Amino acid sequence: MISRATVGLAILVLLPGRLVAQDSLASARQLYASAEYSGALTMLNNLLKANPPGPDRQLIDLYRTFCLVALGGMDEAKTAVDAMITRDPLYRPNTEEVPPRLQTLFRDARKRLLPTIIQQRYVTAKAAFDKNEYKTAAEGFTQVIMALSDPDLGPAATQPPLSDLKVLASGFNDLTIRALAPPPAATPPAPAPAPTPTPAAATASTAAAGSAPTPSAAPSSASSAARKPEIYTAEASDVIEPVVVRQEMPPYPGRVTNNLHGIVEVVIDETGKVETASMLQPVDPRYNRLVLSAARTWVYRPARRDGAPVKYRKRIQIAVTPGS
Numbered sequence: 001m002i003s004r005a006t007v008g009l010a011i012l013v014l015l016p017g018r019l020v021a022q023d024s025l026a027s028a029r030q031l032y033a034s035a036e037y038s039g040a041l042t043m044l045n046n047l048l049k050a051n052p053p054g055p056d057r058q059l060i061d062l063y064r065t066f067c068l069v070a071l072g073g074m075d076e077a078k079t080a081v082d083a084m085i086t087r088d089p090l091y092r093p094n095t096e097e098v099p100p101r102l103q104t105l106f107r108d109a110r111k112r113l114l115p116t117i118i119q120q121r122y123v124t125a126k127a128a129f130d131k132n133e134y135k136t137a138a139e140g141f142t143q144v145i146m147a148l149s150d151p152d153l154g155p156a157a158t159q160p161p162l163s164d165l166k167v168l169a170s171g172f173n174d175l176t177i178r179a180l181a182p183p184p185a186a187t188p189p190a191p192a193p194a195p196t197p198t199p200a201a202a203t204a205s206t207a208a209a210g211s212a213p214t215p216s217a218a219p220s221s222a223s224s225a226a227r228k229p230e231i232y233t234a235e236a237s238d239v240i241e242p243v244v245v246r247q248e249m250p251p252y253p254g255r256v257t258n259n260l261h262g263i264v265e266v267v268i269d270e271t272g273k274v275e276t277a278s279m280l281q282p283v284d285p286r287y288n289r290l291v292l293s294a295a296r297t298w299v300y301r302p303a304r305r306d307g308a309p310v311k312y313r314k315r316i317q318i319a320v321t322p323g324s
Contacts, residue, residue, distance in 0.1 A: 025047065058087065061080050065080045089110075090143065114147060145169050148165070148166045229311050241312065242268050242314065253287065261281065261283070261317070262279060262288070264278070264315075264316050269302070271309070279292065
């Protein structure tokens with residue numbers, strides 16, 4: 001899933017242990033901010049040689065695109081943007097980071113590439129469905145459906161073949177969700193009917209019943225209480241993690257002289273909004289308040305279990321470095 005950080009800010013790390021070298025990336029960004037585009041591009045190209053994970057690769061390629069455009073390499077910039085969209089067709093860089101000229105470059109790339117990518121992703125998801133790989137299929141069909149809602153597709157989404165794919169993907173996604181649903185619990189056997197009492201026994205039972213009132217059953221507090229929705233975490237292997245739509249860190253208020261680290265934990269509800277936010281590892285009181293305030297504006301595509309949206313507890317590491 002894609003993490004983004006605004007220009008001049010610290011890197012936002014989504015997954016522990018999957019961090020591109022912060023000093024190198026921070027240095028490359030500093031060089032770009034100082035108009036040292038060639039030096040920044042060389043440093044970013046070196047970072048790519050380490051084969052970084054998807055979110056970090058997107059961030060590196062984004063800054064490579066900035067440098068290439070500044071150096072007049074529009075063809076290479078277009079190639080980099082095409083690679084970013086192909087890697088994640090739902091990727092949209094933060095508009096506050098990207099100059100208007102590059103925003104147009106991304107829109108044109110999505111409009112041009114998405115029809116082919118969507119068809120390819122549908123074929124891949126259908127192949128997974130045919131192999132009974134339902135979790136993979138569900139992720140693929142969901143991505144197809146969401147990509148078909150991209151506003152940059154325009155009228156193409158309402159015309160064949162994309163309009164047909166939307167119907168097919170929705171239908172197969174429903175089948176996949178049903179296939180992923182756990183089997184119904186076995187119905188216990190019905191109890192054997194009680195033996196018919198003899199007249200004498202019936203008389204005795206009636207007399208006993210008349211001698212003392214039968215107390216009414218008290219309602220179970222457990223059954224009467226409303227169940228709270230379960231909150232899932234990364235430990236749940238059958239849950240598709242939420243995907244970042246907007247997750248922007250605020251600028252640090254002041255000069256950074258030492259490396260600062262923190263962890264913010266958010267609970268993302270079934271609509272993709274942040275329900276609660278808390279600092280598990282504080283940075284400093286001023287910045288903590290800014291981070292928590294920003295976190296409540298973050299938006300995600302919600303986590304899903306068996307195709308249905310669920311609540312999810314997510315931890316996000318923060319690193320602020322000198323000069324960032």
